[in-house]
Amino acid sequence: MAFESFADFLAMGKHGFYVWSAYGISAFLVITSMVLALRGQGRVRQTLARQQRRAEVDK
Amino acid sequence: MVWQTIKRWYHMLGSPRYFHTFSSRVLPWLTPIALITLVTGLVWGLVFAPSDYQQGNSYRIIFIHVPASSGALMGYMALGVSGLVAVVWRMKMAEVMLKAIAPFGAALAAISLITGSLWGKPTWGTYWQWDARMTSMLILLFMYVGVIALQNVIREPRQAARAAGLLAIVGVINVVIVKYSVEWVQTLHQGSTLKLFGESTINPAMKYPLLISMLGMWLLYAVNVLVRARTEVEWRERRSKWVQTLIRKGDQ
Amino acid sequence: MNSVRKQRLILVLAVLVGLGIAVGLMFYALRQNINLFYTPQQVVAGEAPLGAQMRVGGLVVDGSVKRNEETLDVAFDITDGKGSFTVHYQGILPDLFREGQGIVANGTLISTSRFEAEEVLAKHDETYMPPEVQDALEKAGHPGAKKGGEYNE
Known part of the structure; x- marks a missing residue:
């Protein structure tokens, strides 16, 4: 392990702000893109399921 | 022989239905592998890798900056190839890919710029300089945004794909500029650390976590593309029997 | 087809x-215009405009850094092996500033041998290693050990 303590790890020398904000923003963007992809899929399936139900009622 | 295999793949993956079945089989194991690889690389880099002799700990931003930048560049190359196939051969799956590849690539380009800037402040002494590397990377982000915007603005999906495809092809020139800007002109940004040919100028204790994070990021990009492409395929083929059956079964 | x-x-x-x-x-x-800065070779050859706002870049010459203890004035020479001149600066230098290191300075060229900087940026190289490895390299007298920023051309 490259750090003596957890506080050391958070401090990252004196560059904690830069390192952690870089990782924080990256995590946010990656997770957002994954969530949007999955939500898009859910939405398409819901729409198609609704259309299908409507078509079956009309029959 | 090889040509025949490529041709068979082209035809199989060119079929939306085959792609859908194929990706259903790949995703369940690709997703955990991607996540485990990325997390392993990042934890190794953040916690276990030694600090740098000049930069101390701020260099740890490399473990997200380089994977994101390389992902954004490779993604754009894939976008360019999809664009070429979509424009010349009018292949449906290429149009789907054109739509699926862009969003995560744009996110990675943004990450590359933001992390680079946060790394630049403690090391160079500035968040931003209009040097060739940084400016061309910003243009790459705009290219991604342009491809996404064109697809949203043009309603007819096939026309949208042709317009976006052309922009994607043209943007490949910019990828070349991003890659070689640090060699051709004077920039604040240093040259590449990882070299395809020749020795990389990074200690192995730092290189392995970097390579693992890169692999993890690329795999996660692949997962993202597959999910988005499946969604697009389901929507485009919504009137086909197999999608109707899929929806009826409630197959998630 | x-x-x-x-x-x-x-x-x-x-x-x-x-x-x-x-x-x-x-x-x-x-x-x-795409080059971010002029190299010492260009400055010495008179290719860089005098009196205009511009950037120069090069390696800080070993042993050339002179600090004025009372003011924050710093003077140091930069080189690219094909020419060198003195940079004068008033202010706090970046952490990575050291002799042998590559830097980029933003300011005005007074003459082909004097540059007055308003901002000094450190240009680090693409080499990463743990401090212990660097010490070992230095002890062994490895030629790459004390290399700062490397320059293309």
């Missing part, structure tokens, strides 16, 4: 090649 596709392929490739050449020529023509 049928002829329509072939035509489209040729057209697309022609557009790409044409644009590529255009961008290449533009790059070549604007080369001096």
Whole structure:
């Protein structure tokens, strides 16, 4: 392990702000893109399921 | 022989239905592998890798900056190839890919710029300089945004794909500029650390976590593309029997 | 391949090649503006404009850094092996500033041997290693050990 303590790890020398904000923003963007992809899929399936139900009622 | 295999793949993956079945089989194991690889690389880099002799700990931003930048560049190359196939051969799956590849690539380009800037402040002494590397990377982000915007603005999906495809092809020139800007002109940004040919100028204790994070990021990009492409395929083929059956079964 | 596709392929490739050449020529023509900074060689040769706002870049010459203890004035020479001149600066230098290190300075060129900087940036190289490895290299007298920023050309 490259750090003596957890506080050391958070401090990252004196560059904690830069390192952690870089990782924080990256995590946010990656997770957002994954969530949007999955939500898009859910939405398409819901729409198609609704259309299908409507078509079956009309029959 | 090889040509025949490529041709068979082209035809199989060119079929939306085959792609859908194929990706259903790949995703369940690709997703955990991607996540485990990325997390392993990042934890190794953040916690276990030694600090740098000049930069101390701020260099740890490399473990997200380089994977994101390389992902954004490779993604754009894939976008360019999809664009070429979509424009010349009018292949449906290429149009789907054109739509699926862009969003995560744009996110990675943004990450590359933001992390680079946060790394630049403690090391160079500035968040931003209009040097060739940084400016061309910003243009790459705009290219991604342009491809996404064109697809949203043009309603007819096939026309949208042709317009976006052309922009994607043209943007490949910019990828070349991003890659070689640090060699051709004077920039604040240093040259590449990882070299395809020749020795990389990074200690192995730092290189392995970097390579693992890169692999993890690329795999996660692949997962993202597959999910988005499946969604697009389901929507485009919504009137086909197999999608109707899929929806009826409630197959998630 | 049928002829329509072939035509489209040729057209697309022609557009790409044409644009590529255009961008290449533009790059070549604007080369001096695209370069972020002038090298010491260019400055010494008089290629850099005097009195104008611009950037210069090079390696800090070993043993050339002179600090004024009372004020924050710093003077140091930068070189690229083909020329050198003195940079004067008033202010706090970046952490990575050290002798042998590459830097980029923003300011005005007073003469071909004197540059007055308003901002000094450290240009670090693409080498990463743990401090212990660096110590070992230095002890062994490895030529790469004390190398700062490396310069293209």
